[in-house]
Amino acid sequence: MQPxxxxxxxxxxxxxxxxxxxxxxxxxxxxxxxxxxxxSMLDLTTLxxxxxxxxxxxxxxxxxxxxxxxxxxxxxxxAAVCVYPSHVRTAAKMLTGTGVHVASVAxxxxxxxxxxxxxxxxxxxxxxxxxxxxxxxxxxxxxxxGRHGEVAEEIRQVWQACDGAHLKIILxxxxxxxxDNVRRASDLAIEAVxxxxxxxxxxxxxxxxxxKISPAATMPVTLxxxxxxxxxxxxxxxxxxxxxxxxxxxxxxxxxxxxxVKETLGxxxxxxxxxxxxxxxxxxxxxxxxxxxxxxxxxAMHDFSEA
Amino acid sequence: xxxxxxxxxEHHTSPGWDYSPAPERTPVExxxxxxxxxxxxFRAPKSRKRFDSINPAxxxxxxSVAEGGAKDVDDAVQAAKAAxxxxxxxxxxxxxxxxYRIARRIQxxxxxxxxxxxxxxxxxxKESRDVDxxxxxQHFFYHAGWADKLAYAFPGRTPRPLGVxxxxxxxxxxxxxxxxxxxPALACGNTCVLKPAETTSLTALKLAEILREIDLPPGVxxxxxxxxxxxxALAGHPDVKKIAFTGSTEVGKVLARSAxxxxxxxTLELGGKSPNIIFADAAIDQAxxxxxxxxxxxxxxxxxAGSRLFVEESIVDEVVDKLRHRMQSLRVGDPLDKNxxxxxxxxxxxxxxxxxxxxxxxxEGAIMHEVSxxxxxxxxxxxxxxxxxxxxxxxxxxxxxxxxxxxxxMTFRTPEExxxxxxxxxxxxxxxxxxxxxxxxxxIARKLDAGVVWCNTYNKFDAASPFGGFKESGFGxxxxxxxxxxxxxx
Numbered sequence: 001m002q003p004x005x006x007x008x009x010x011x012x013x014x015x016x017x018x019x020x021x022x023x024x025x026x027x028x029x030x031x032x033x034x035x036x037x038x039x040s041m042l043d044l045t046t047l048x049x050x051x052x053x054x055x056x057x058x059x060x061x062x063x064x065x066x067x068x069x070x071x072x073x074x075x076x077x078x079a080a081v082c083v084y085p086s087h088v089r090t091a092a093k094m095l096t097g098t099g100v101h102v103a104s105v106a107x108x109x110x111x112x113x114x115x116x117x118x119x120x121x122x123x124x125x126x127x128x129x130x131x132x133x134x135x136x137x138x139x140x141x142x143x144x145x146g147r148h149g150e151v152a153e154e155i156r157q158v159w160q161a162c163d164g165a166h167l168k169i170i171l172x173x174x175x176x177x178x179x180d181n182v183r184r185a186s187d188l189a190i191e192a193v194x195x196x197x198x199x200x201x202x203x204x205x206x207x208x209x210x211x212k213i214s215p216a217a218t219m220p221v222t223l224x225x226x227x228x229x230x231x232x233x234x235x236x237x238x239x240x241x242x243x244x245x246x247x248x249x250x251x252x253x254x255x256x257x258x259x260x261v262k263e264t265l266g267x268x269x270x271x272x273x274x275x276x277x278x279x280x281x282x283x284x285x286x287x288x289x290x291x292x293x294x295x296x297x298x299x300a301m302h303d304f305s306e307a
Numbered sequence: 308x309x310x311x312x313x314x315x316x317e318h319h320t321s322p323g324w325d326y327s328p329a330p331e332r333t334p335v336e337x338x339x340x341x342x343x344x345x346x347x348x349f350r351a352p353k354s355r356k357r358f359d360s361i362n363p364a365x366x367x368x369x370x371s372v373a374e375g376g377a378k379d380v381d382d383a384v385q386a387a388k389a390a391x392x393x394x395x396x397x398x399x400x401x402x403x404x405x406x407y408r409i410a411r412r413i414q415x416x417x418x419x420x421x422x423x424x425x426x427x428x429x430x431x432x433k434e435s436r437d438v439d440x441x442x443x444x445q446h447f448f449y450h451a452g453w454a455d456k457l458a459y460a461f462p463g464r465t466p467r468p469l470g471v472x473x474x475x476x477x478x479x480x481x482x483x484x485x486x487x488x489x490x491p492a493l494a495c496g497n498t499c500v501l502k503p504a505e506t507t508s509l510t511a512l513k514l515a516e517i518l519r520e521i522d523l524p525p526g527v528x529x530x531x532x533x534x535x536x537x538x539x540a541l542a543g544h545p546d547v548k549k550i551a552f553t554g555s556t557e558v559g560k561v562l563a564r565s566a567x568x569x570x571x572x573x574t575l576e577l578g579g580k581s582p583n584i585i586f587a588d589a590a591i592d593q594a595x596x597x598x599x600x601x602x603x604x605x606x607x608x609x610x611x612a613g614s615r616l617f618v619e620e621s622i623v624d625e626v627v628d629k630l631r632h633r634m635q636s637l638r639v640g641d642p643l644d645k646n647x648x649x650x651x652x653x654x655x656x657x658x659x660x661x662x663x664x665x666x667x668x669x670x671e672g673a674i675m676h677e678v679s680x681x682x683x684x685x686x687x688x689x690x691x692x693x694x695x696x697x698x699x700x701x702x703x704x705x706x707x708x709x710x711x712x713x714x715x716x717m718t719f720r721t722p723e724e725x726x727x728x729x730x731x732x733x734x735x736x737x738x739x740x741x742x743x744x745x746x747x748x749x750x751i752a753r754k755l756d757a758g759v760v761w762c763n764t765y766n767k768f769d770a771a772s773p774f775g776g777f778k779e780s781g782f783g784x785x786x787x788x789x790x791x792x793x794x795x796x797x
Contacts, residue, residue, distance in 0.1 A: 007590075007591065007592075008588070008590045008743040009593065010593035010594075010743070010763050012763070012764065013590070013593035013596055013764060014590075014593055016596070017593070017596050023433065023437070023645075024326065024645075025329035025645035025646055026326060026327075026329075027327055027329055028327045029327050030324070030325065030326045030327035031327075033324055034324060037324055227592045230632070234628060234629075234632070258324065262324060263636040264636075266635075267324065270323065270324050
């Protein structure tokens with residue numbers, strides 16, 4: 001494997017570019033189509049210590065039918081439900097045959113501060129319980145101390161443990177702090193899985209955050225990661241997926257992200273196979289804006305189911 | 308158009324999502340015909356000549372505009388001369404109030420003015436709204452601040468106004484250039500006769516409306532529309548004490564000759580063939596953004612456009628690939644659509660010039676790259692953004708100013724070679740450096756013959772920052788204290 005070139009990032013210009021996507025005017029049909037697209041890209045997530053089977057079941061129902069009310073044109077199901085490993089069985093049972101994926105965080109989420117064998121066992125257990133997508137965390141301690149080879153090797157082993165399940169690699173960009181680090185970690189993660197064997201489009205995603213650290217996803221950070229994905233595509237033809245997670249709460253903000261993906265990677269990435277939103281509260285704002293577009297009226301938040 | 312909207316029952320929608328048309332709908336009220344703005348009122352031209360101002364995106368006539376003759380110019384200069392004494396004697400803080408009022412009124416009518424700027428000139432509404440108008444207002448605000456503080460701008464000296472200033476502006480940033488010219492002149496106690504460019508007179512005439520709304524004393528600013536002859540009459544008028552010109556080097560040279568020996572002050576902001584230098588250690592993706600804004604901003608109708616790109620040889624393939632990729636996402640079309648990135652070419656004549664250069668580039672053996680995406684509108688004047696590789700420094704497209712969305716890409720191996728090639732031009736207006744190494748920035752920047760050097764950015768403007776060129780790009784500065792100096796004597 002040829003070591004990749006260092007890709008420095010200029011923070012002023014990357015922020016300026018990211019801000020430029022927010023000035024696109026997305027109205028009428030484009031807005032409604034964009035909202036539907038965003039709903040189909042959601043990883044509906046609950047990652048709390050107090051999660052219960054009941055809450056997971058409610059989330060799964062919401063995932064398959066995001067809006068229960070009368071609507072001309074049914075709302076598409078979301079892409080996946082994302083839970084802790086202990087709830088995978090409950091989710092898998094609810095989602096079999098629905099087309100909605102079962103994603104599980106693993107590898108000692110969210111800190112990853114466990115021995116590698118424990119993290120790998122975590123992955124295997126989640127896959128055996130029925131998860132077809134694994135959201136792993138990288139070893140930030142090793143990354144920040146410069147032990148990049150170690151981080152890459154761990155990612156390779158996790159990818160092998162996935163055993164056919166798709167992998168989302170969480171960089172936890174809020175802990176990496178600089179755009180240079182975000183870019184380096186993105187390149188490192190992509191190259192680690194790429195070196196482990198032939199990749200298909202959408203087998204692997206890179207993901208911004210666990211949602212447990214602030215700041216979570218931001219537009220400039222996501223842009224830097226999209227640029228790493230684009231560069232990998234230009235040199236190999238393989239499409240890596242992207243998942244910003246945490247902090248995206250409004251339909252307007254989701255549309256800004258879609259604009260950024262469209263103009264950085266192209267329309268080919270505008271599918272749940274290659275782009276996801278990790279979110280919990282975003283869903284109902286998307287629904288609310290969709291119904292506003294269809295009916296001309298805003299509905300109350302209590303008109304939408306909570307989970 | 309929109310596959311995702313029609314098959315939402317499918318879990319996996321087919322990729323694709325396009326933006327709906329987003330036309331800016333703010334109405335603009337235009338008269339059928341406009342007179343000359345002299346001594347505080349619109350009047351019919353004594354020349355009895357008129358011409359039409361058209362929308363370059365549709366070729367539709369927007370309004371009939373007066374073509375000022377020598378007699379009209381003389382009337383305007385006499386009005387300015389009569390108004391100059393009282394204007395200069397006005398309490399400086401009172402002069403400042405007028406400038407503040409102009410600035411505020413521009414802000415209040417910003418959207419309407421932006422729409423008109425895009426209709427008359429072809430530039431995307433995104434740019435007229437976010438760049439031209441805010442900067443135009445800022446220039447008046449900034450110079451309003453100086454009006455009663457001139458003694459502090461020139462410590463130990465006593466600045467006095469020059470008299471009547473004849474100001475001739477180009478068609479690429481019509482209202483903004485009017486602001487660049489008028490604001491410092493007025494702040495220093497001069498009065499003005501402004502001659503807008505032939506193809507873009509309308510926002511200047513709207514500015515005349517604003518000057519009336521804020522009760523600017525008659526004669527302080529006069530606006531005489533017309534073409535080259537009108538400008539020549541203004542520049543040659545014996546009572547004009549100062550000529551400020553922004554435009555082509557060709558006309559600049561004519562003006563310099565005509566002003567020689569007359570005692571008139573002269574500042575010229577002329578053409579450019581500005582170099583953008585990308586080193587291998589640069590942040591490439593951000594540098595590519597910089598290239599986009601340096602050559603395709605305002606259809607490349609920018610005097611400081613970074614039209615020569617020098618890329619360190621080891622990264623040229625990467626830069627070219629990324630540039631081509633990025634070019635695909637530029638949206639060319641209706642200037643009034645809020646999502647348009649590249650609008651219409653300003654005039655049929657300018658389009659012919661651009662096409663002539665592009666033909667010459669291909670003829671001389673350079674390789675043209677453009678993206679042929681959606682078809683261009685059938686009416687109007689259009690040119691897709693493009694760039695050339697395989698360009699030799701001796702090629703016409705590497706030497707002459709094209710003033711269009713056409714970039715010439717060349718390579719270099721060492722910093723010394725980059726510098727030599729960058730400076731190998733009759734022009735010296737602007738330059739860009741892209742590197743992640745701080746020391747390199749300082750080393751290269753001080754050796755570049757350019758009035759403005761941007762480092763890891765491009766096309767950034769501010770009223771406080773002087774702008775102007777070396778060599779055949781002209782002399783004199785606009786903006787900041789340097790700019791004030793062009794409008795005073797000691």
